Amino acid sequence: MAWLADYPREKVKWYPTVDLSKCTRCGICMNCGKQVFTxxxxxxxxxxxxxxxxxxxxxxxxxEGNAITFPSKLELRELYEKERLWAKVTKQMKRDGFLEFKEI
Structure with missing residues (x-):
C-alpha cells in the first residue's frame, strides 16, 4: 500500500471513533468501502x-450527527515526517508506475 510504503499499518493510529450519544443512526458510515464499521x-x-x-x-x-471523529492530521503528518514516509511513498509510487507522465 503506497500510503505507508511498508510501514506497519498497526502502528498508525488512524481510524474513526463514534460518539453514540450524537449518532442519529442514519447509516451513512456503513457505506465505507473498507468495511471499518459493523x-x-x-x-x-x-x-x-x-x-x-x-x-x-x-x-x-x-x-449527520457529527458523531464520527478522527485523530489530528497533525499527528499523522508528524509520523510521516519522523518515519520519512513521504520519500518512501514517492519512491514506491514511481516504482509502481503511478508517477509517470502521460500525454493527455
Missing part, C-alpha cells in the same frame, strides 16, 4: 480499525 443494536461500531484508509475522513464528513 452495525449493532446501539448503532455503528468500529470493528475493523486498521482497514481504514490513512487520511480518509469521508464518514466523518458525511455523518
Amino acid at each position: 452495525w449493532t443494536t446501539k448503532g455503528p461500531e468500529v470493528t475493523n480499525p486498521t482497514a481504514c484508509t490513512i487520511g480518509c475522513t469521508t464518514c466523518s464528513n458525511l455523518c
Whole structure:
C-alpha cells in the first residue's frame, strides 16, 4: 500500500471513533468501502480499525450527527515526517508506475 510504503499499518493510529450519544443512526458510515464499521443494536461500531484508509475522513464528513471523529492530521503528518514516509511513498509510487507522465 503506497500510503505507508511498508510501514506497519498497526502502528498508525488512524481510524474513526463514534460518539453514540450524537449518532442519529442514519447509516451513512456503513457505506465505507473498507468495511471499518459493523452495525449493532446501539448503532455503528468500529470493528475493523486498521482497514481504514490513512487520511480518509469521508464518514466523518458525511455523518449527520457529527458523531464520527478522527485523530489530528497533525499527528499523522508528524509520523510521516519522523518515519520519512513521504520519500518512501514517492519512491514506491514511481516504482509502481503511478508517477509517470502521460500525454493527455
